Amino acid sequence: MTTQPSIGDHETRQRLLDAAVKLFAERGFKNVTIRDVCKEAGANLAAVNYYFRDKLGLYKEAVQLAAGMMDKPKQAAMDAGEGQSPEEQLRTYIRSLLHHMLAEERDEKTSWIEKLIGREMGDPSPAFDLIIEKGIKPSAGRLASLVSELLGCPPEDERVWQTALSVQSQCIFYKFSKPVFARMAPDLQFTAEVIDRIADHIAEFSLAGIQAVSQHMQEVKP
Secondary structure (H helix, E strand, O other), X not given: OOOOOOOOOHHHHHHHHHHHHHHHHHHOHHHOOHHHHHHHHOOOHHHHHHHHOOHHHHHHHHHHHHHHHHHHHHHHHHHXXXXXXXXXXXXXXXXXXXXXXXXXXXXXXXXXXXXXXXXXXXOOOOOHHHHHXXXXXHHHHHHHHHHHHHHOOOOOOHHHHXXXXXXXXXXXXXXHOHHHHHHHOXXXXXXXXXXXXXXXXXHHHHXXXXXXXXXXXXXXXX
16 A cells, blocks of 8 residues: 655655646646646645645646746856857857757656646636746846847837847747658758757847847937
8 A cells, every 4th residue: 555645745745746737738727636636646635735725726836837947948048148248148048049949858847848838828827927927027038138238229119029029939930840840851950050050040130130120220210
C-alpha cells in the first residue's frame, strides 16, 4: 500500500502543480477534476484545498507558473545584451531568443507549459490576466524601452509598441511555423549556424525598419 504524502509536504504541493499543468494543458480547465490531479500527483484530495483552496486556485497557480516560464527566456535574452549599444542589444536579444525558441530538444515540462499557454491564448479563462501580467508585460516593457531608445521617442508612443511587436512577431513566426518548414523545406535543419543567420536577417531587417521609422518621424515633425 502506497503511503500518501503529508499535506504540509512542499514536494506534494509541487507534484500537484506539475500534475495540474500537464492535465490542464491536455484537457483544458473544464475537463479536469481535482480528483484527476490528485491521482496524477499521488496526493490526497485535502492537499488541493490546503495549498490552493479550490480547483480555480490550483489552475491560477498553474497558469502563473506557466507565465513565469514563458517570460524567463525573454528576460534572459534581454540580460544577455546588457552593457552593449542599443543596436547590439537588439541583435543579442533576437539571437538569444531564437536559439531558445528553435532548440530541438524540449523537456516534457516545457512542452506542457507551452500547451497550457496556447490553450489560454486561444480560449481565455479567468486566469488569462496572469499571462499578461507575468508572461508578457515584464519583458515586453524592457523591449519597448530598448525600441524607444532606438527610435528616439517616448515609450508611450504607439510607434514604440508597434515596432516592438514587429520584432517579436518575426521571432515567434519561426517558432510556430516549424511544422510548415518541415513540409516545405524538409532538408532545413535549425542548427546553431542556421539560427544565427535567421537572427542576423531579422536584426538587419528590424534595425533598417527602425531607422526608416525614425527618419520619417523627423521629416514630419512640426
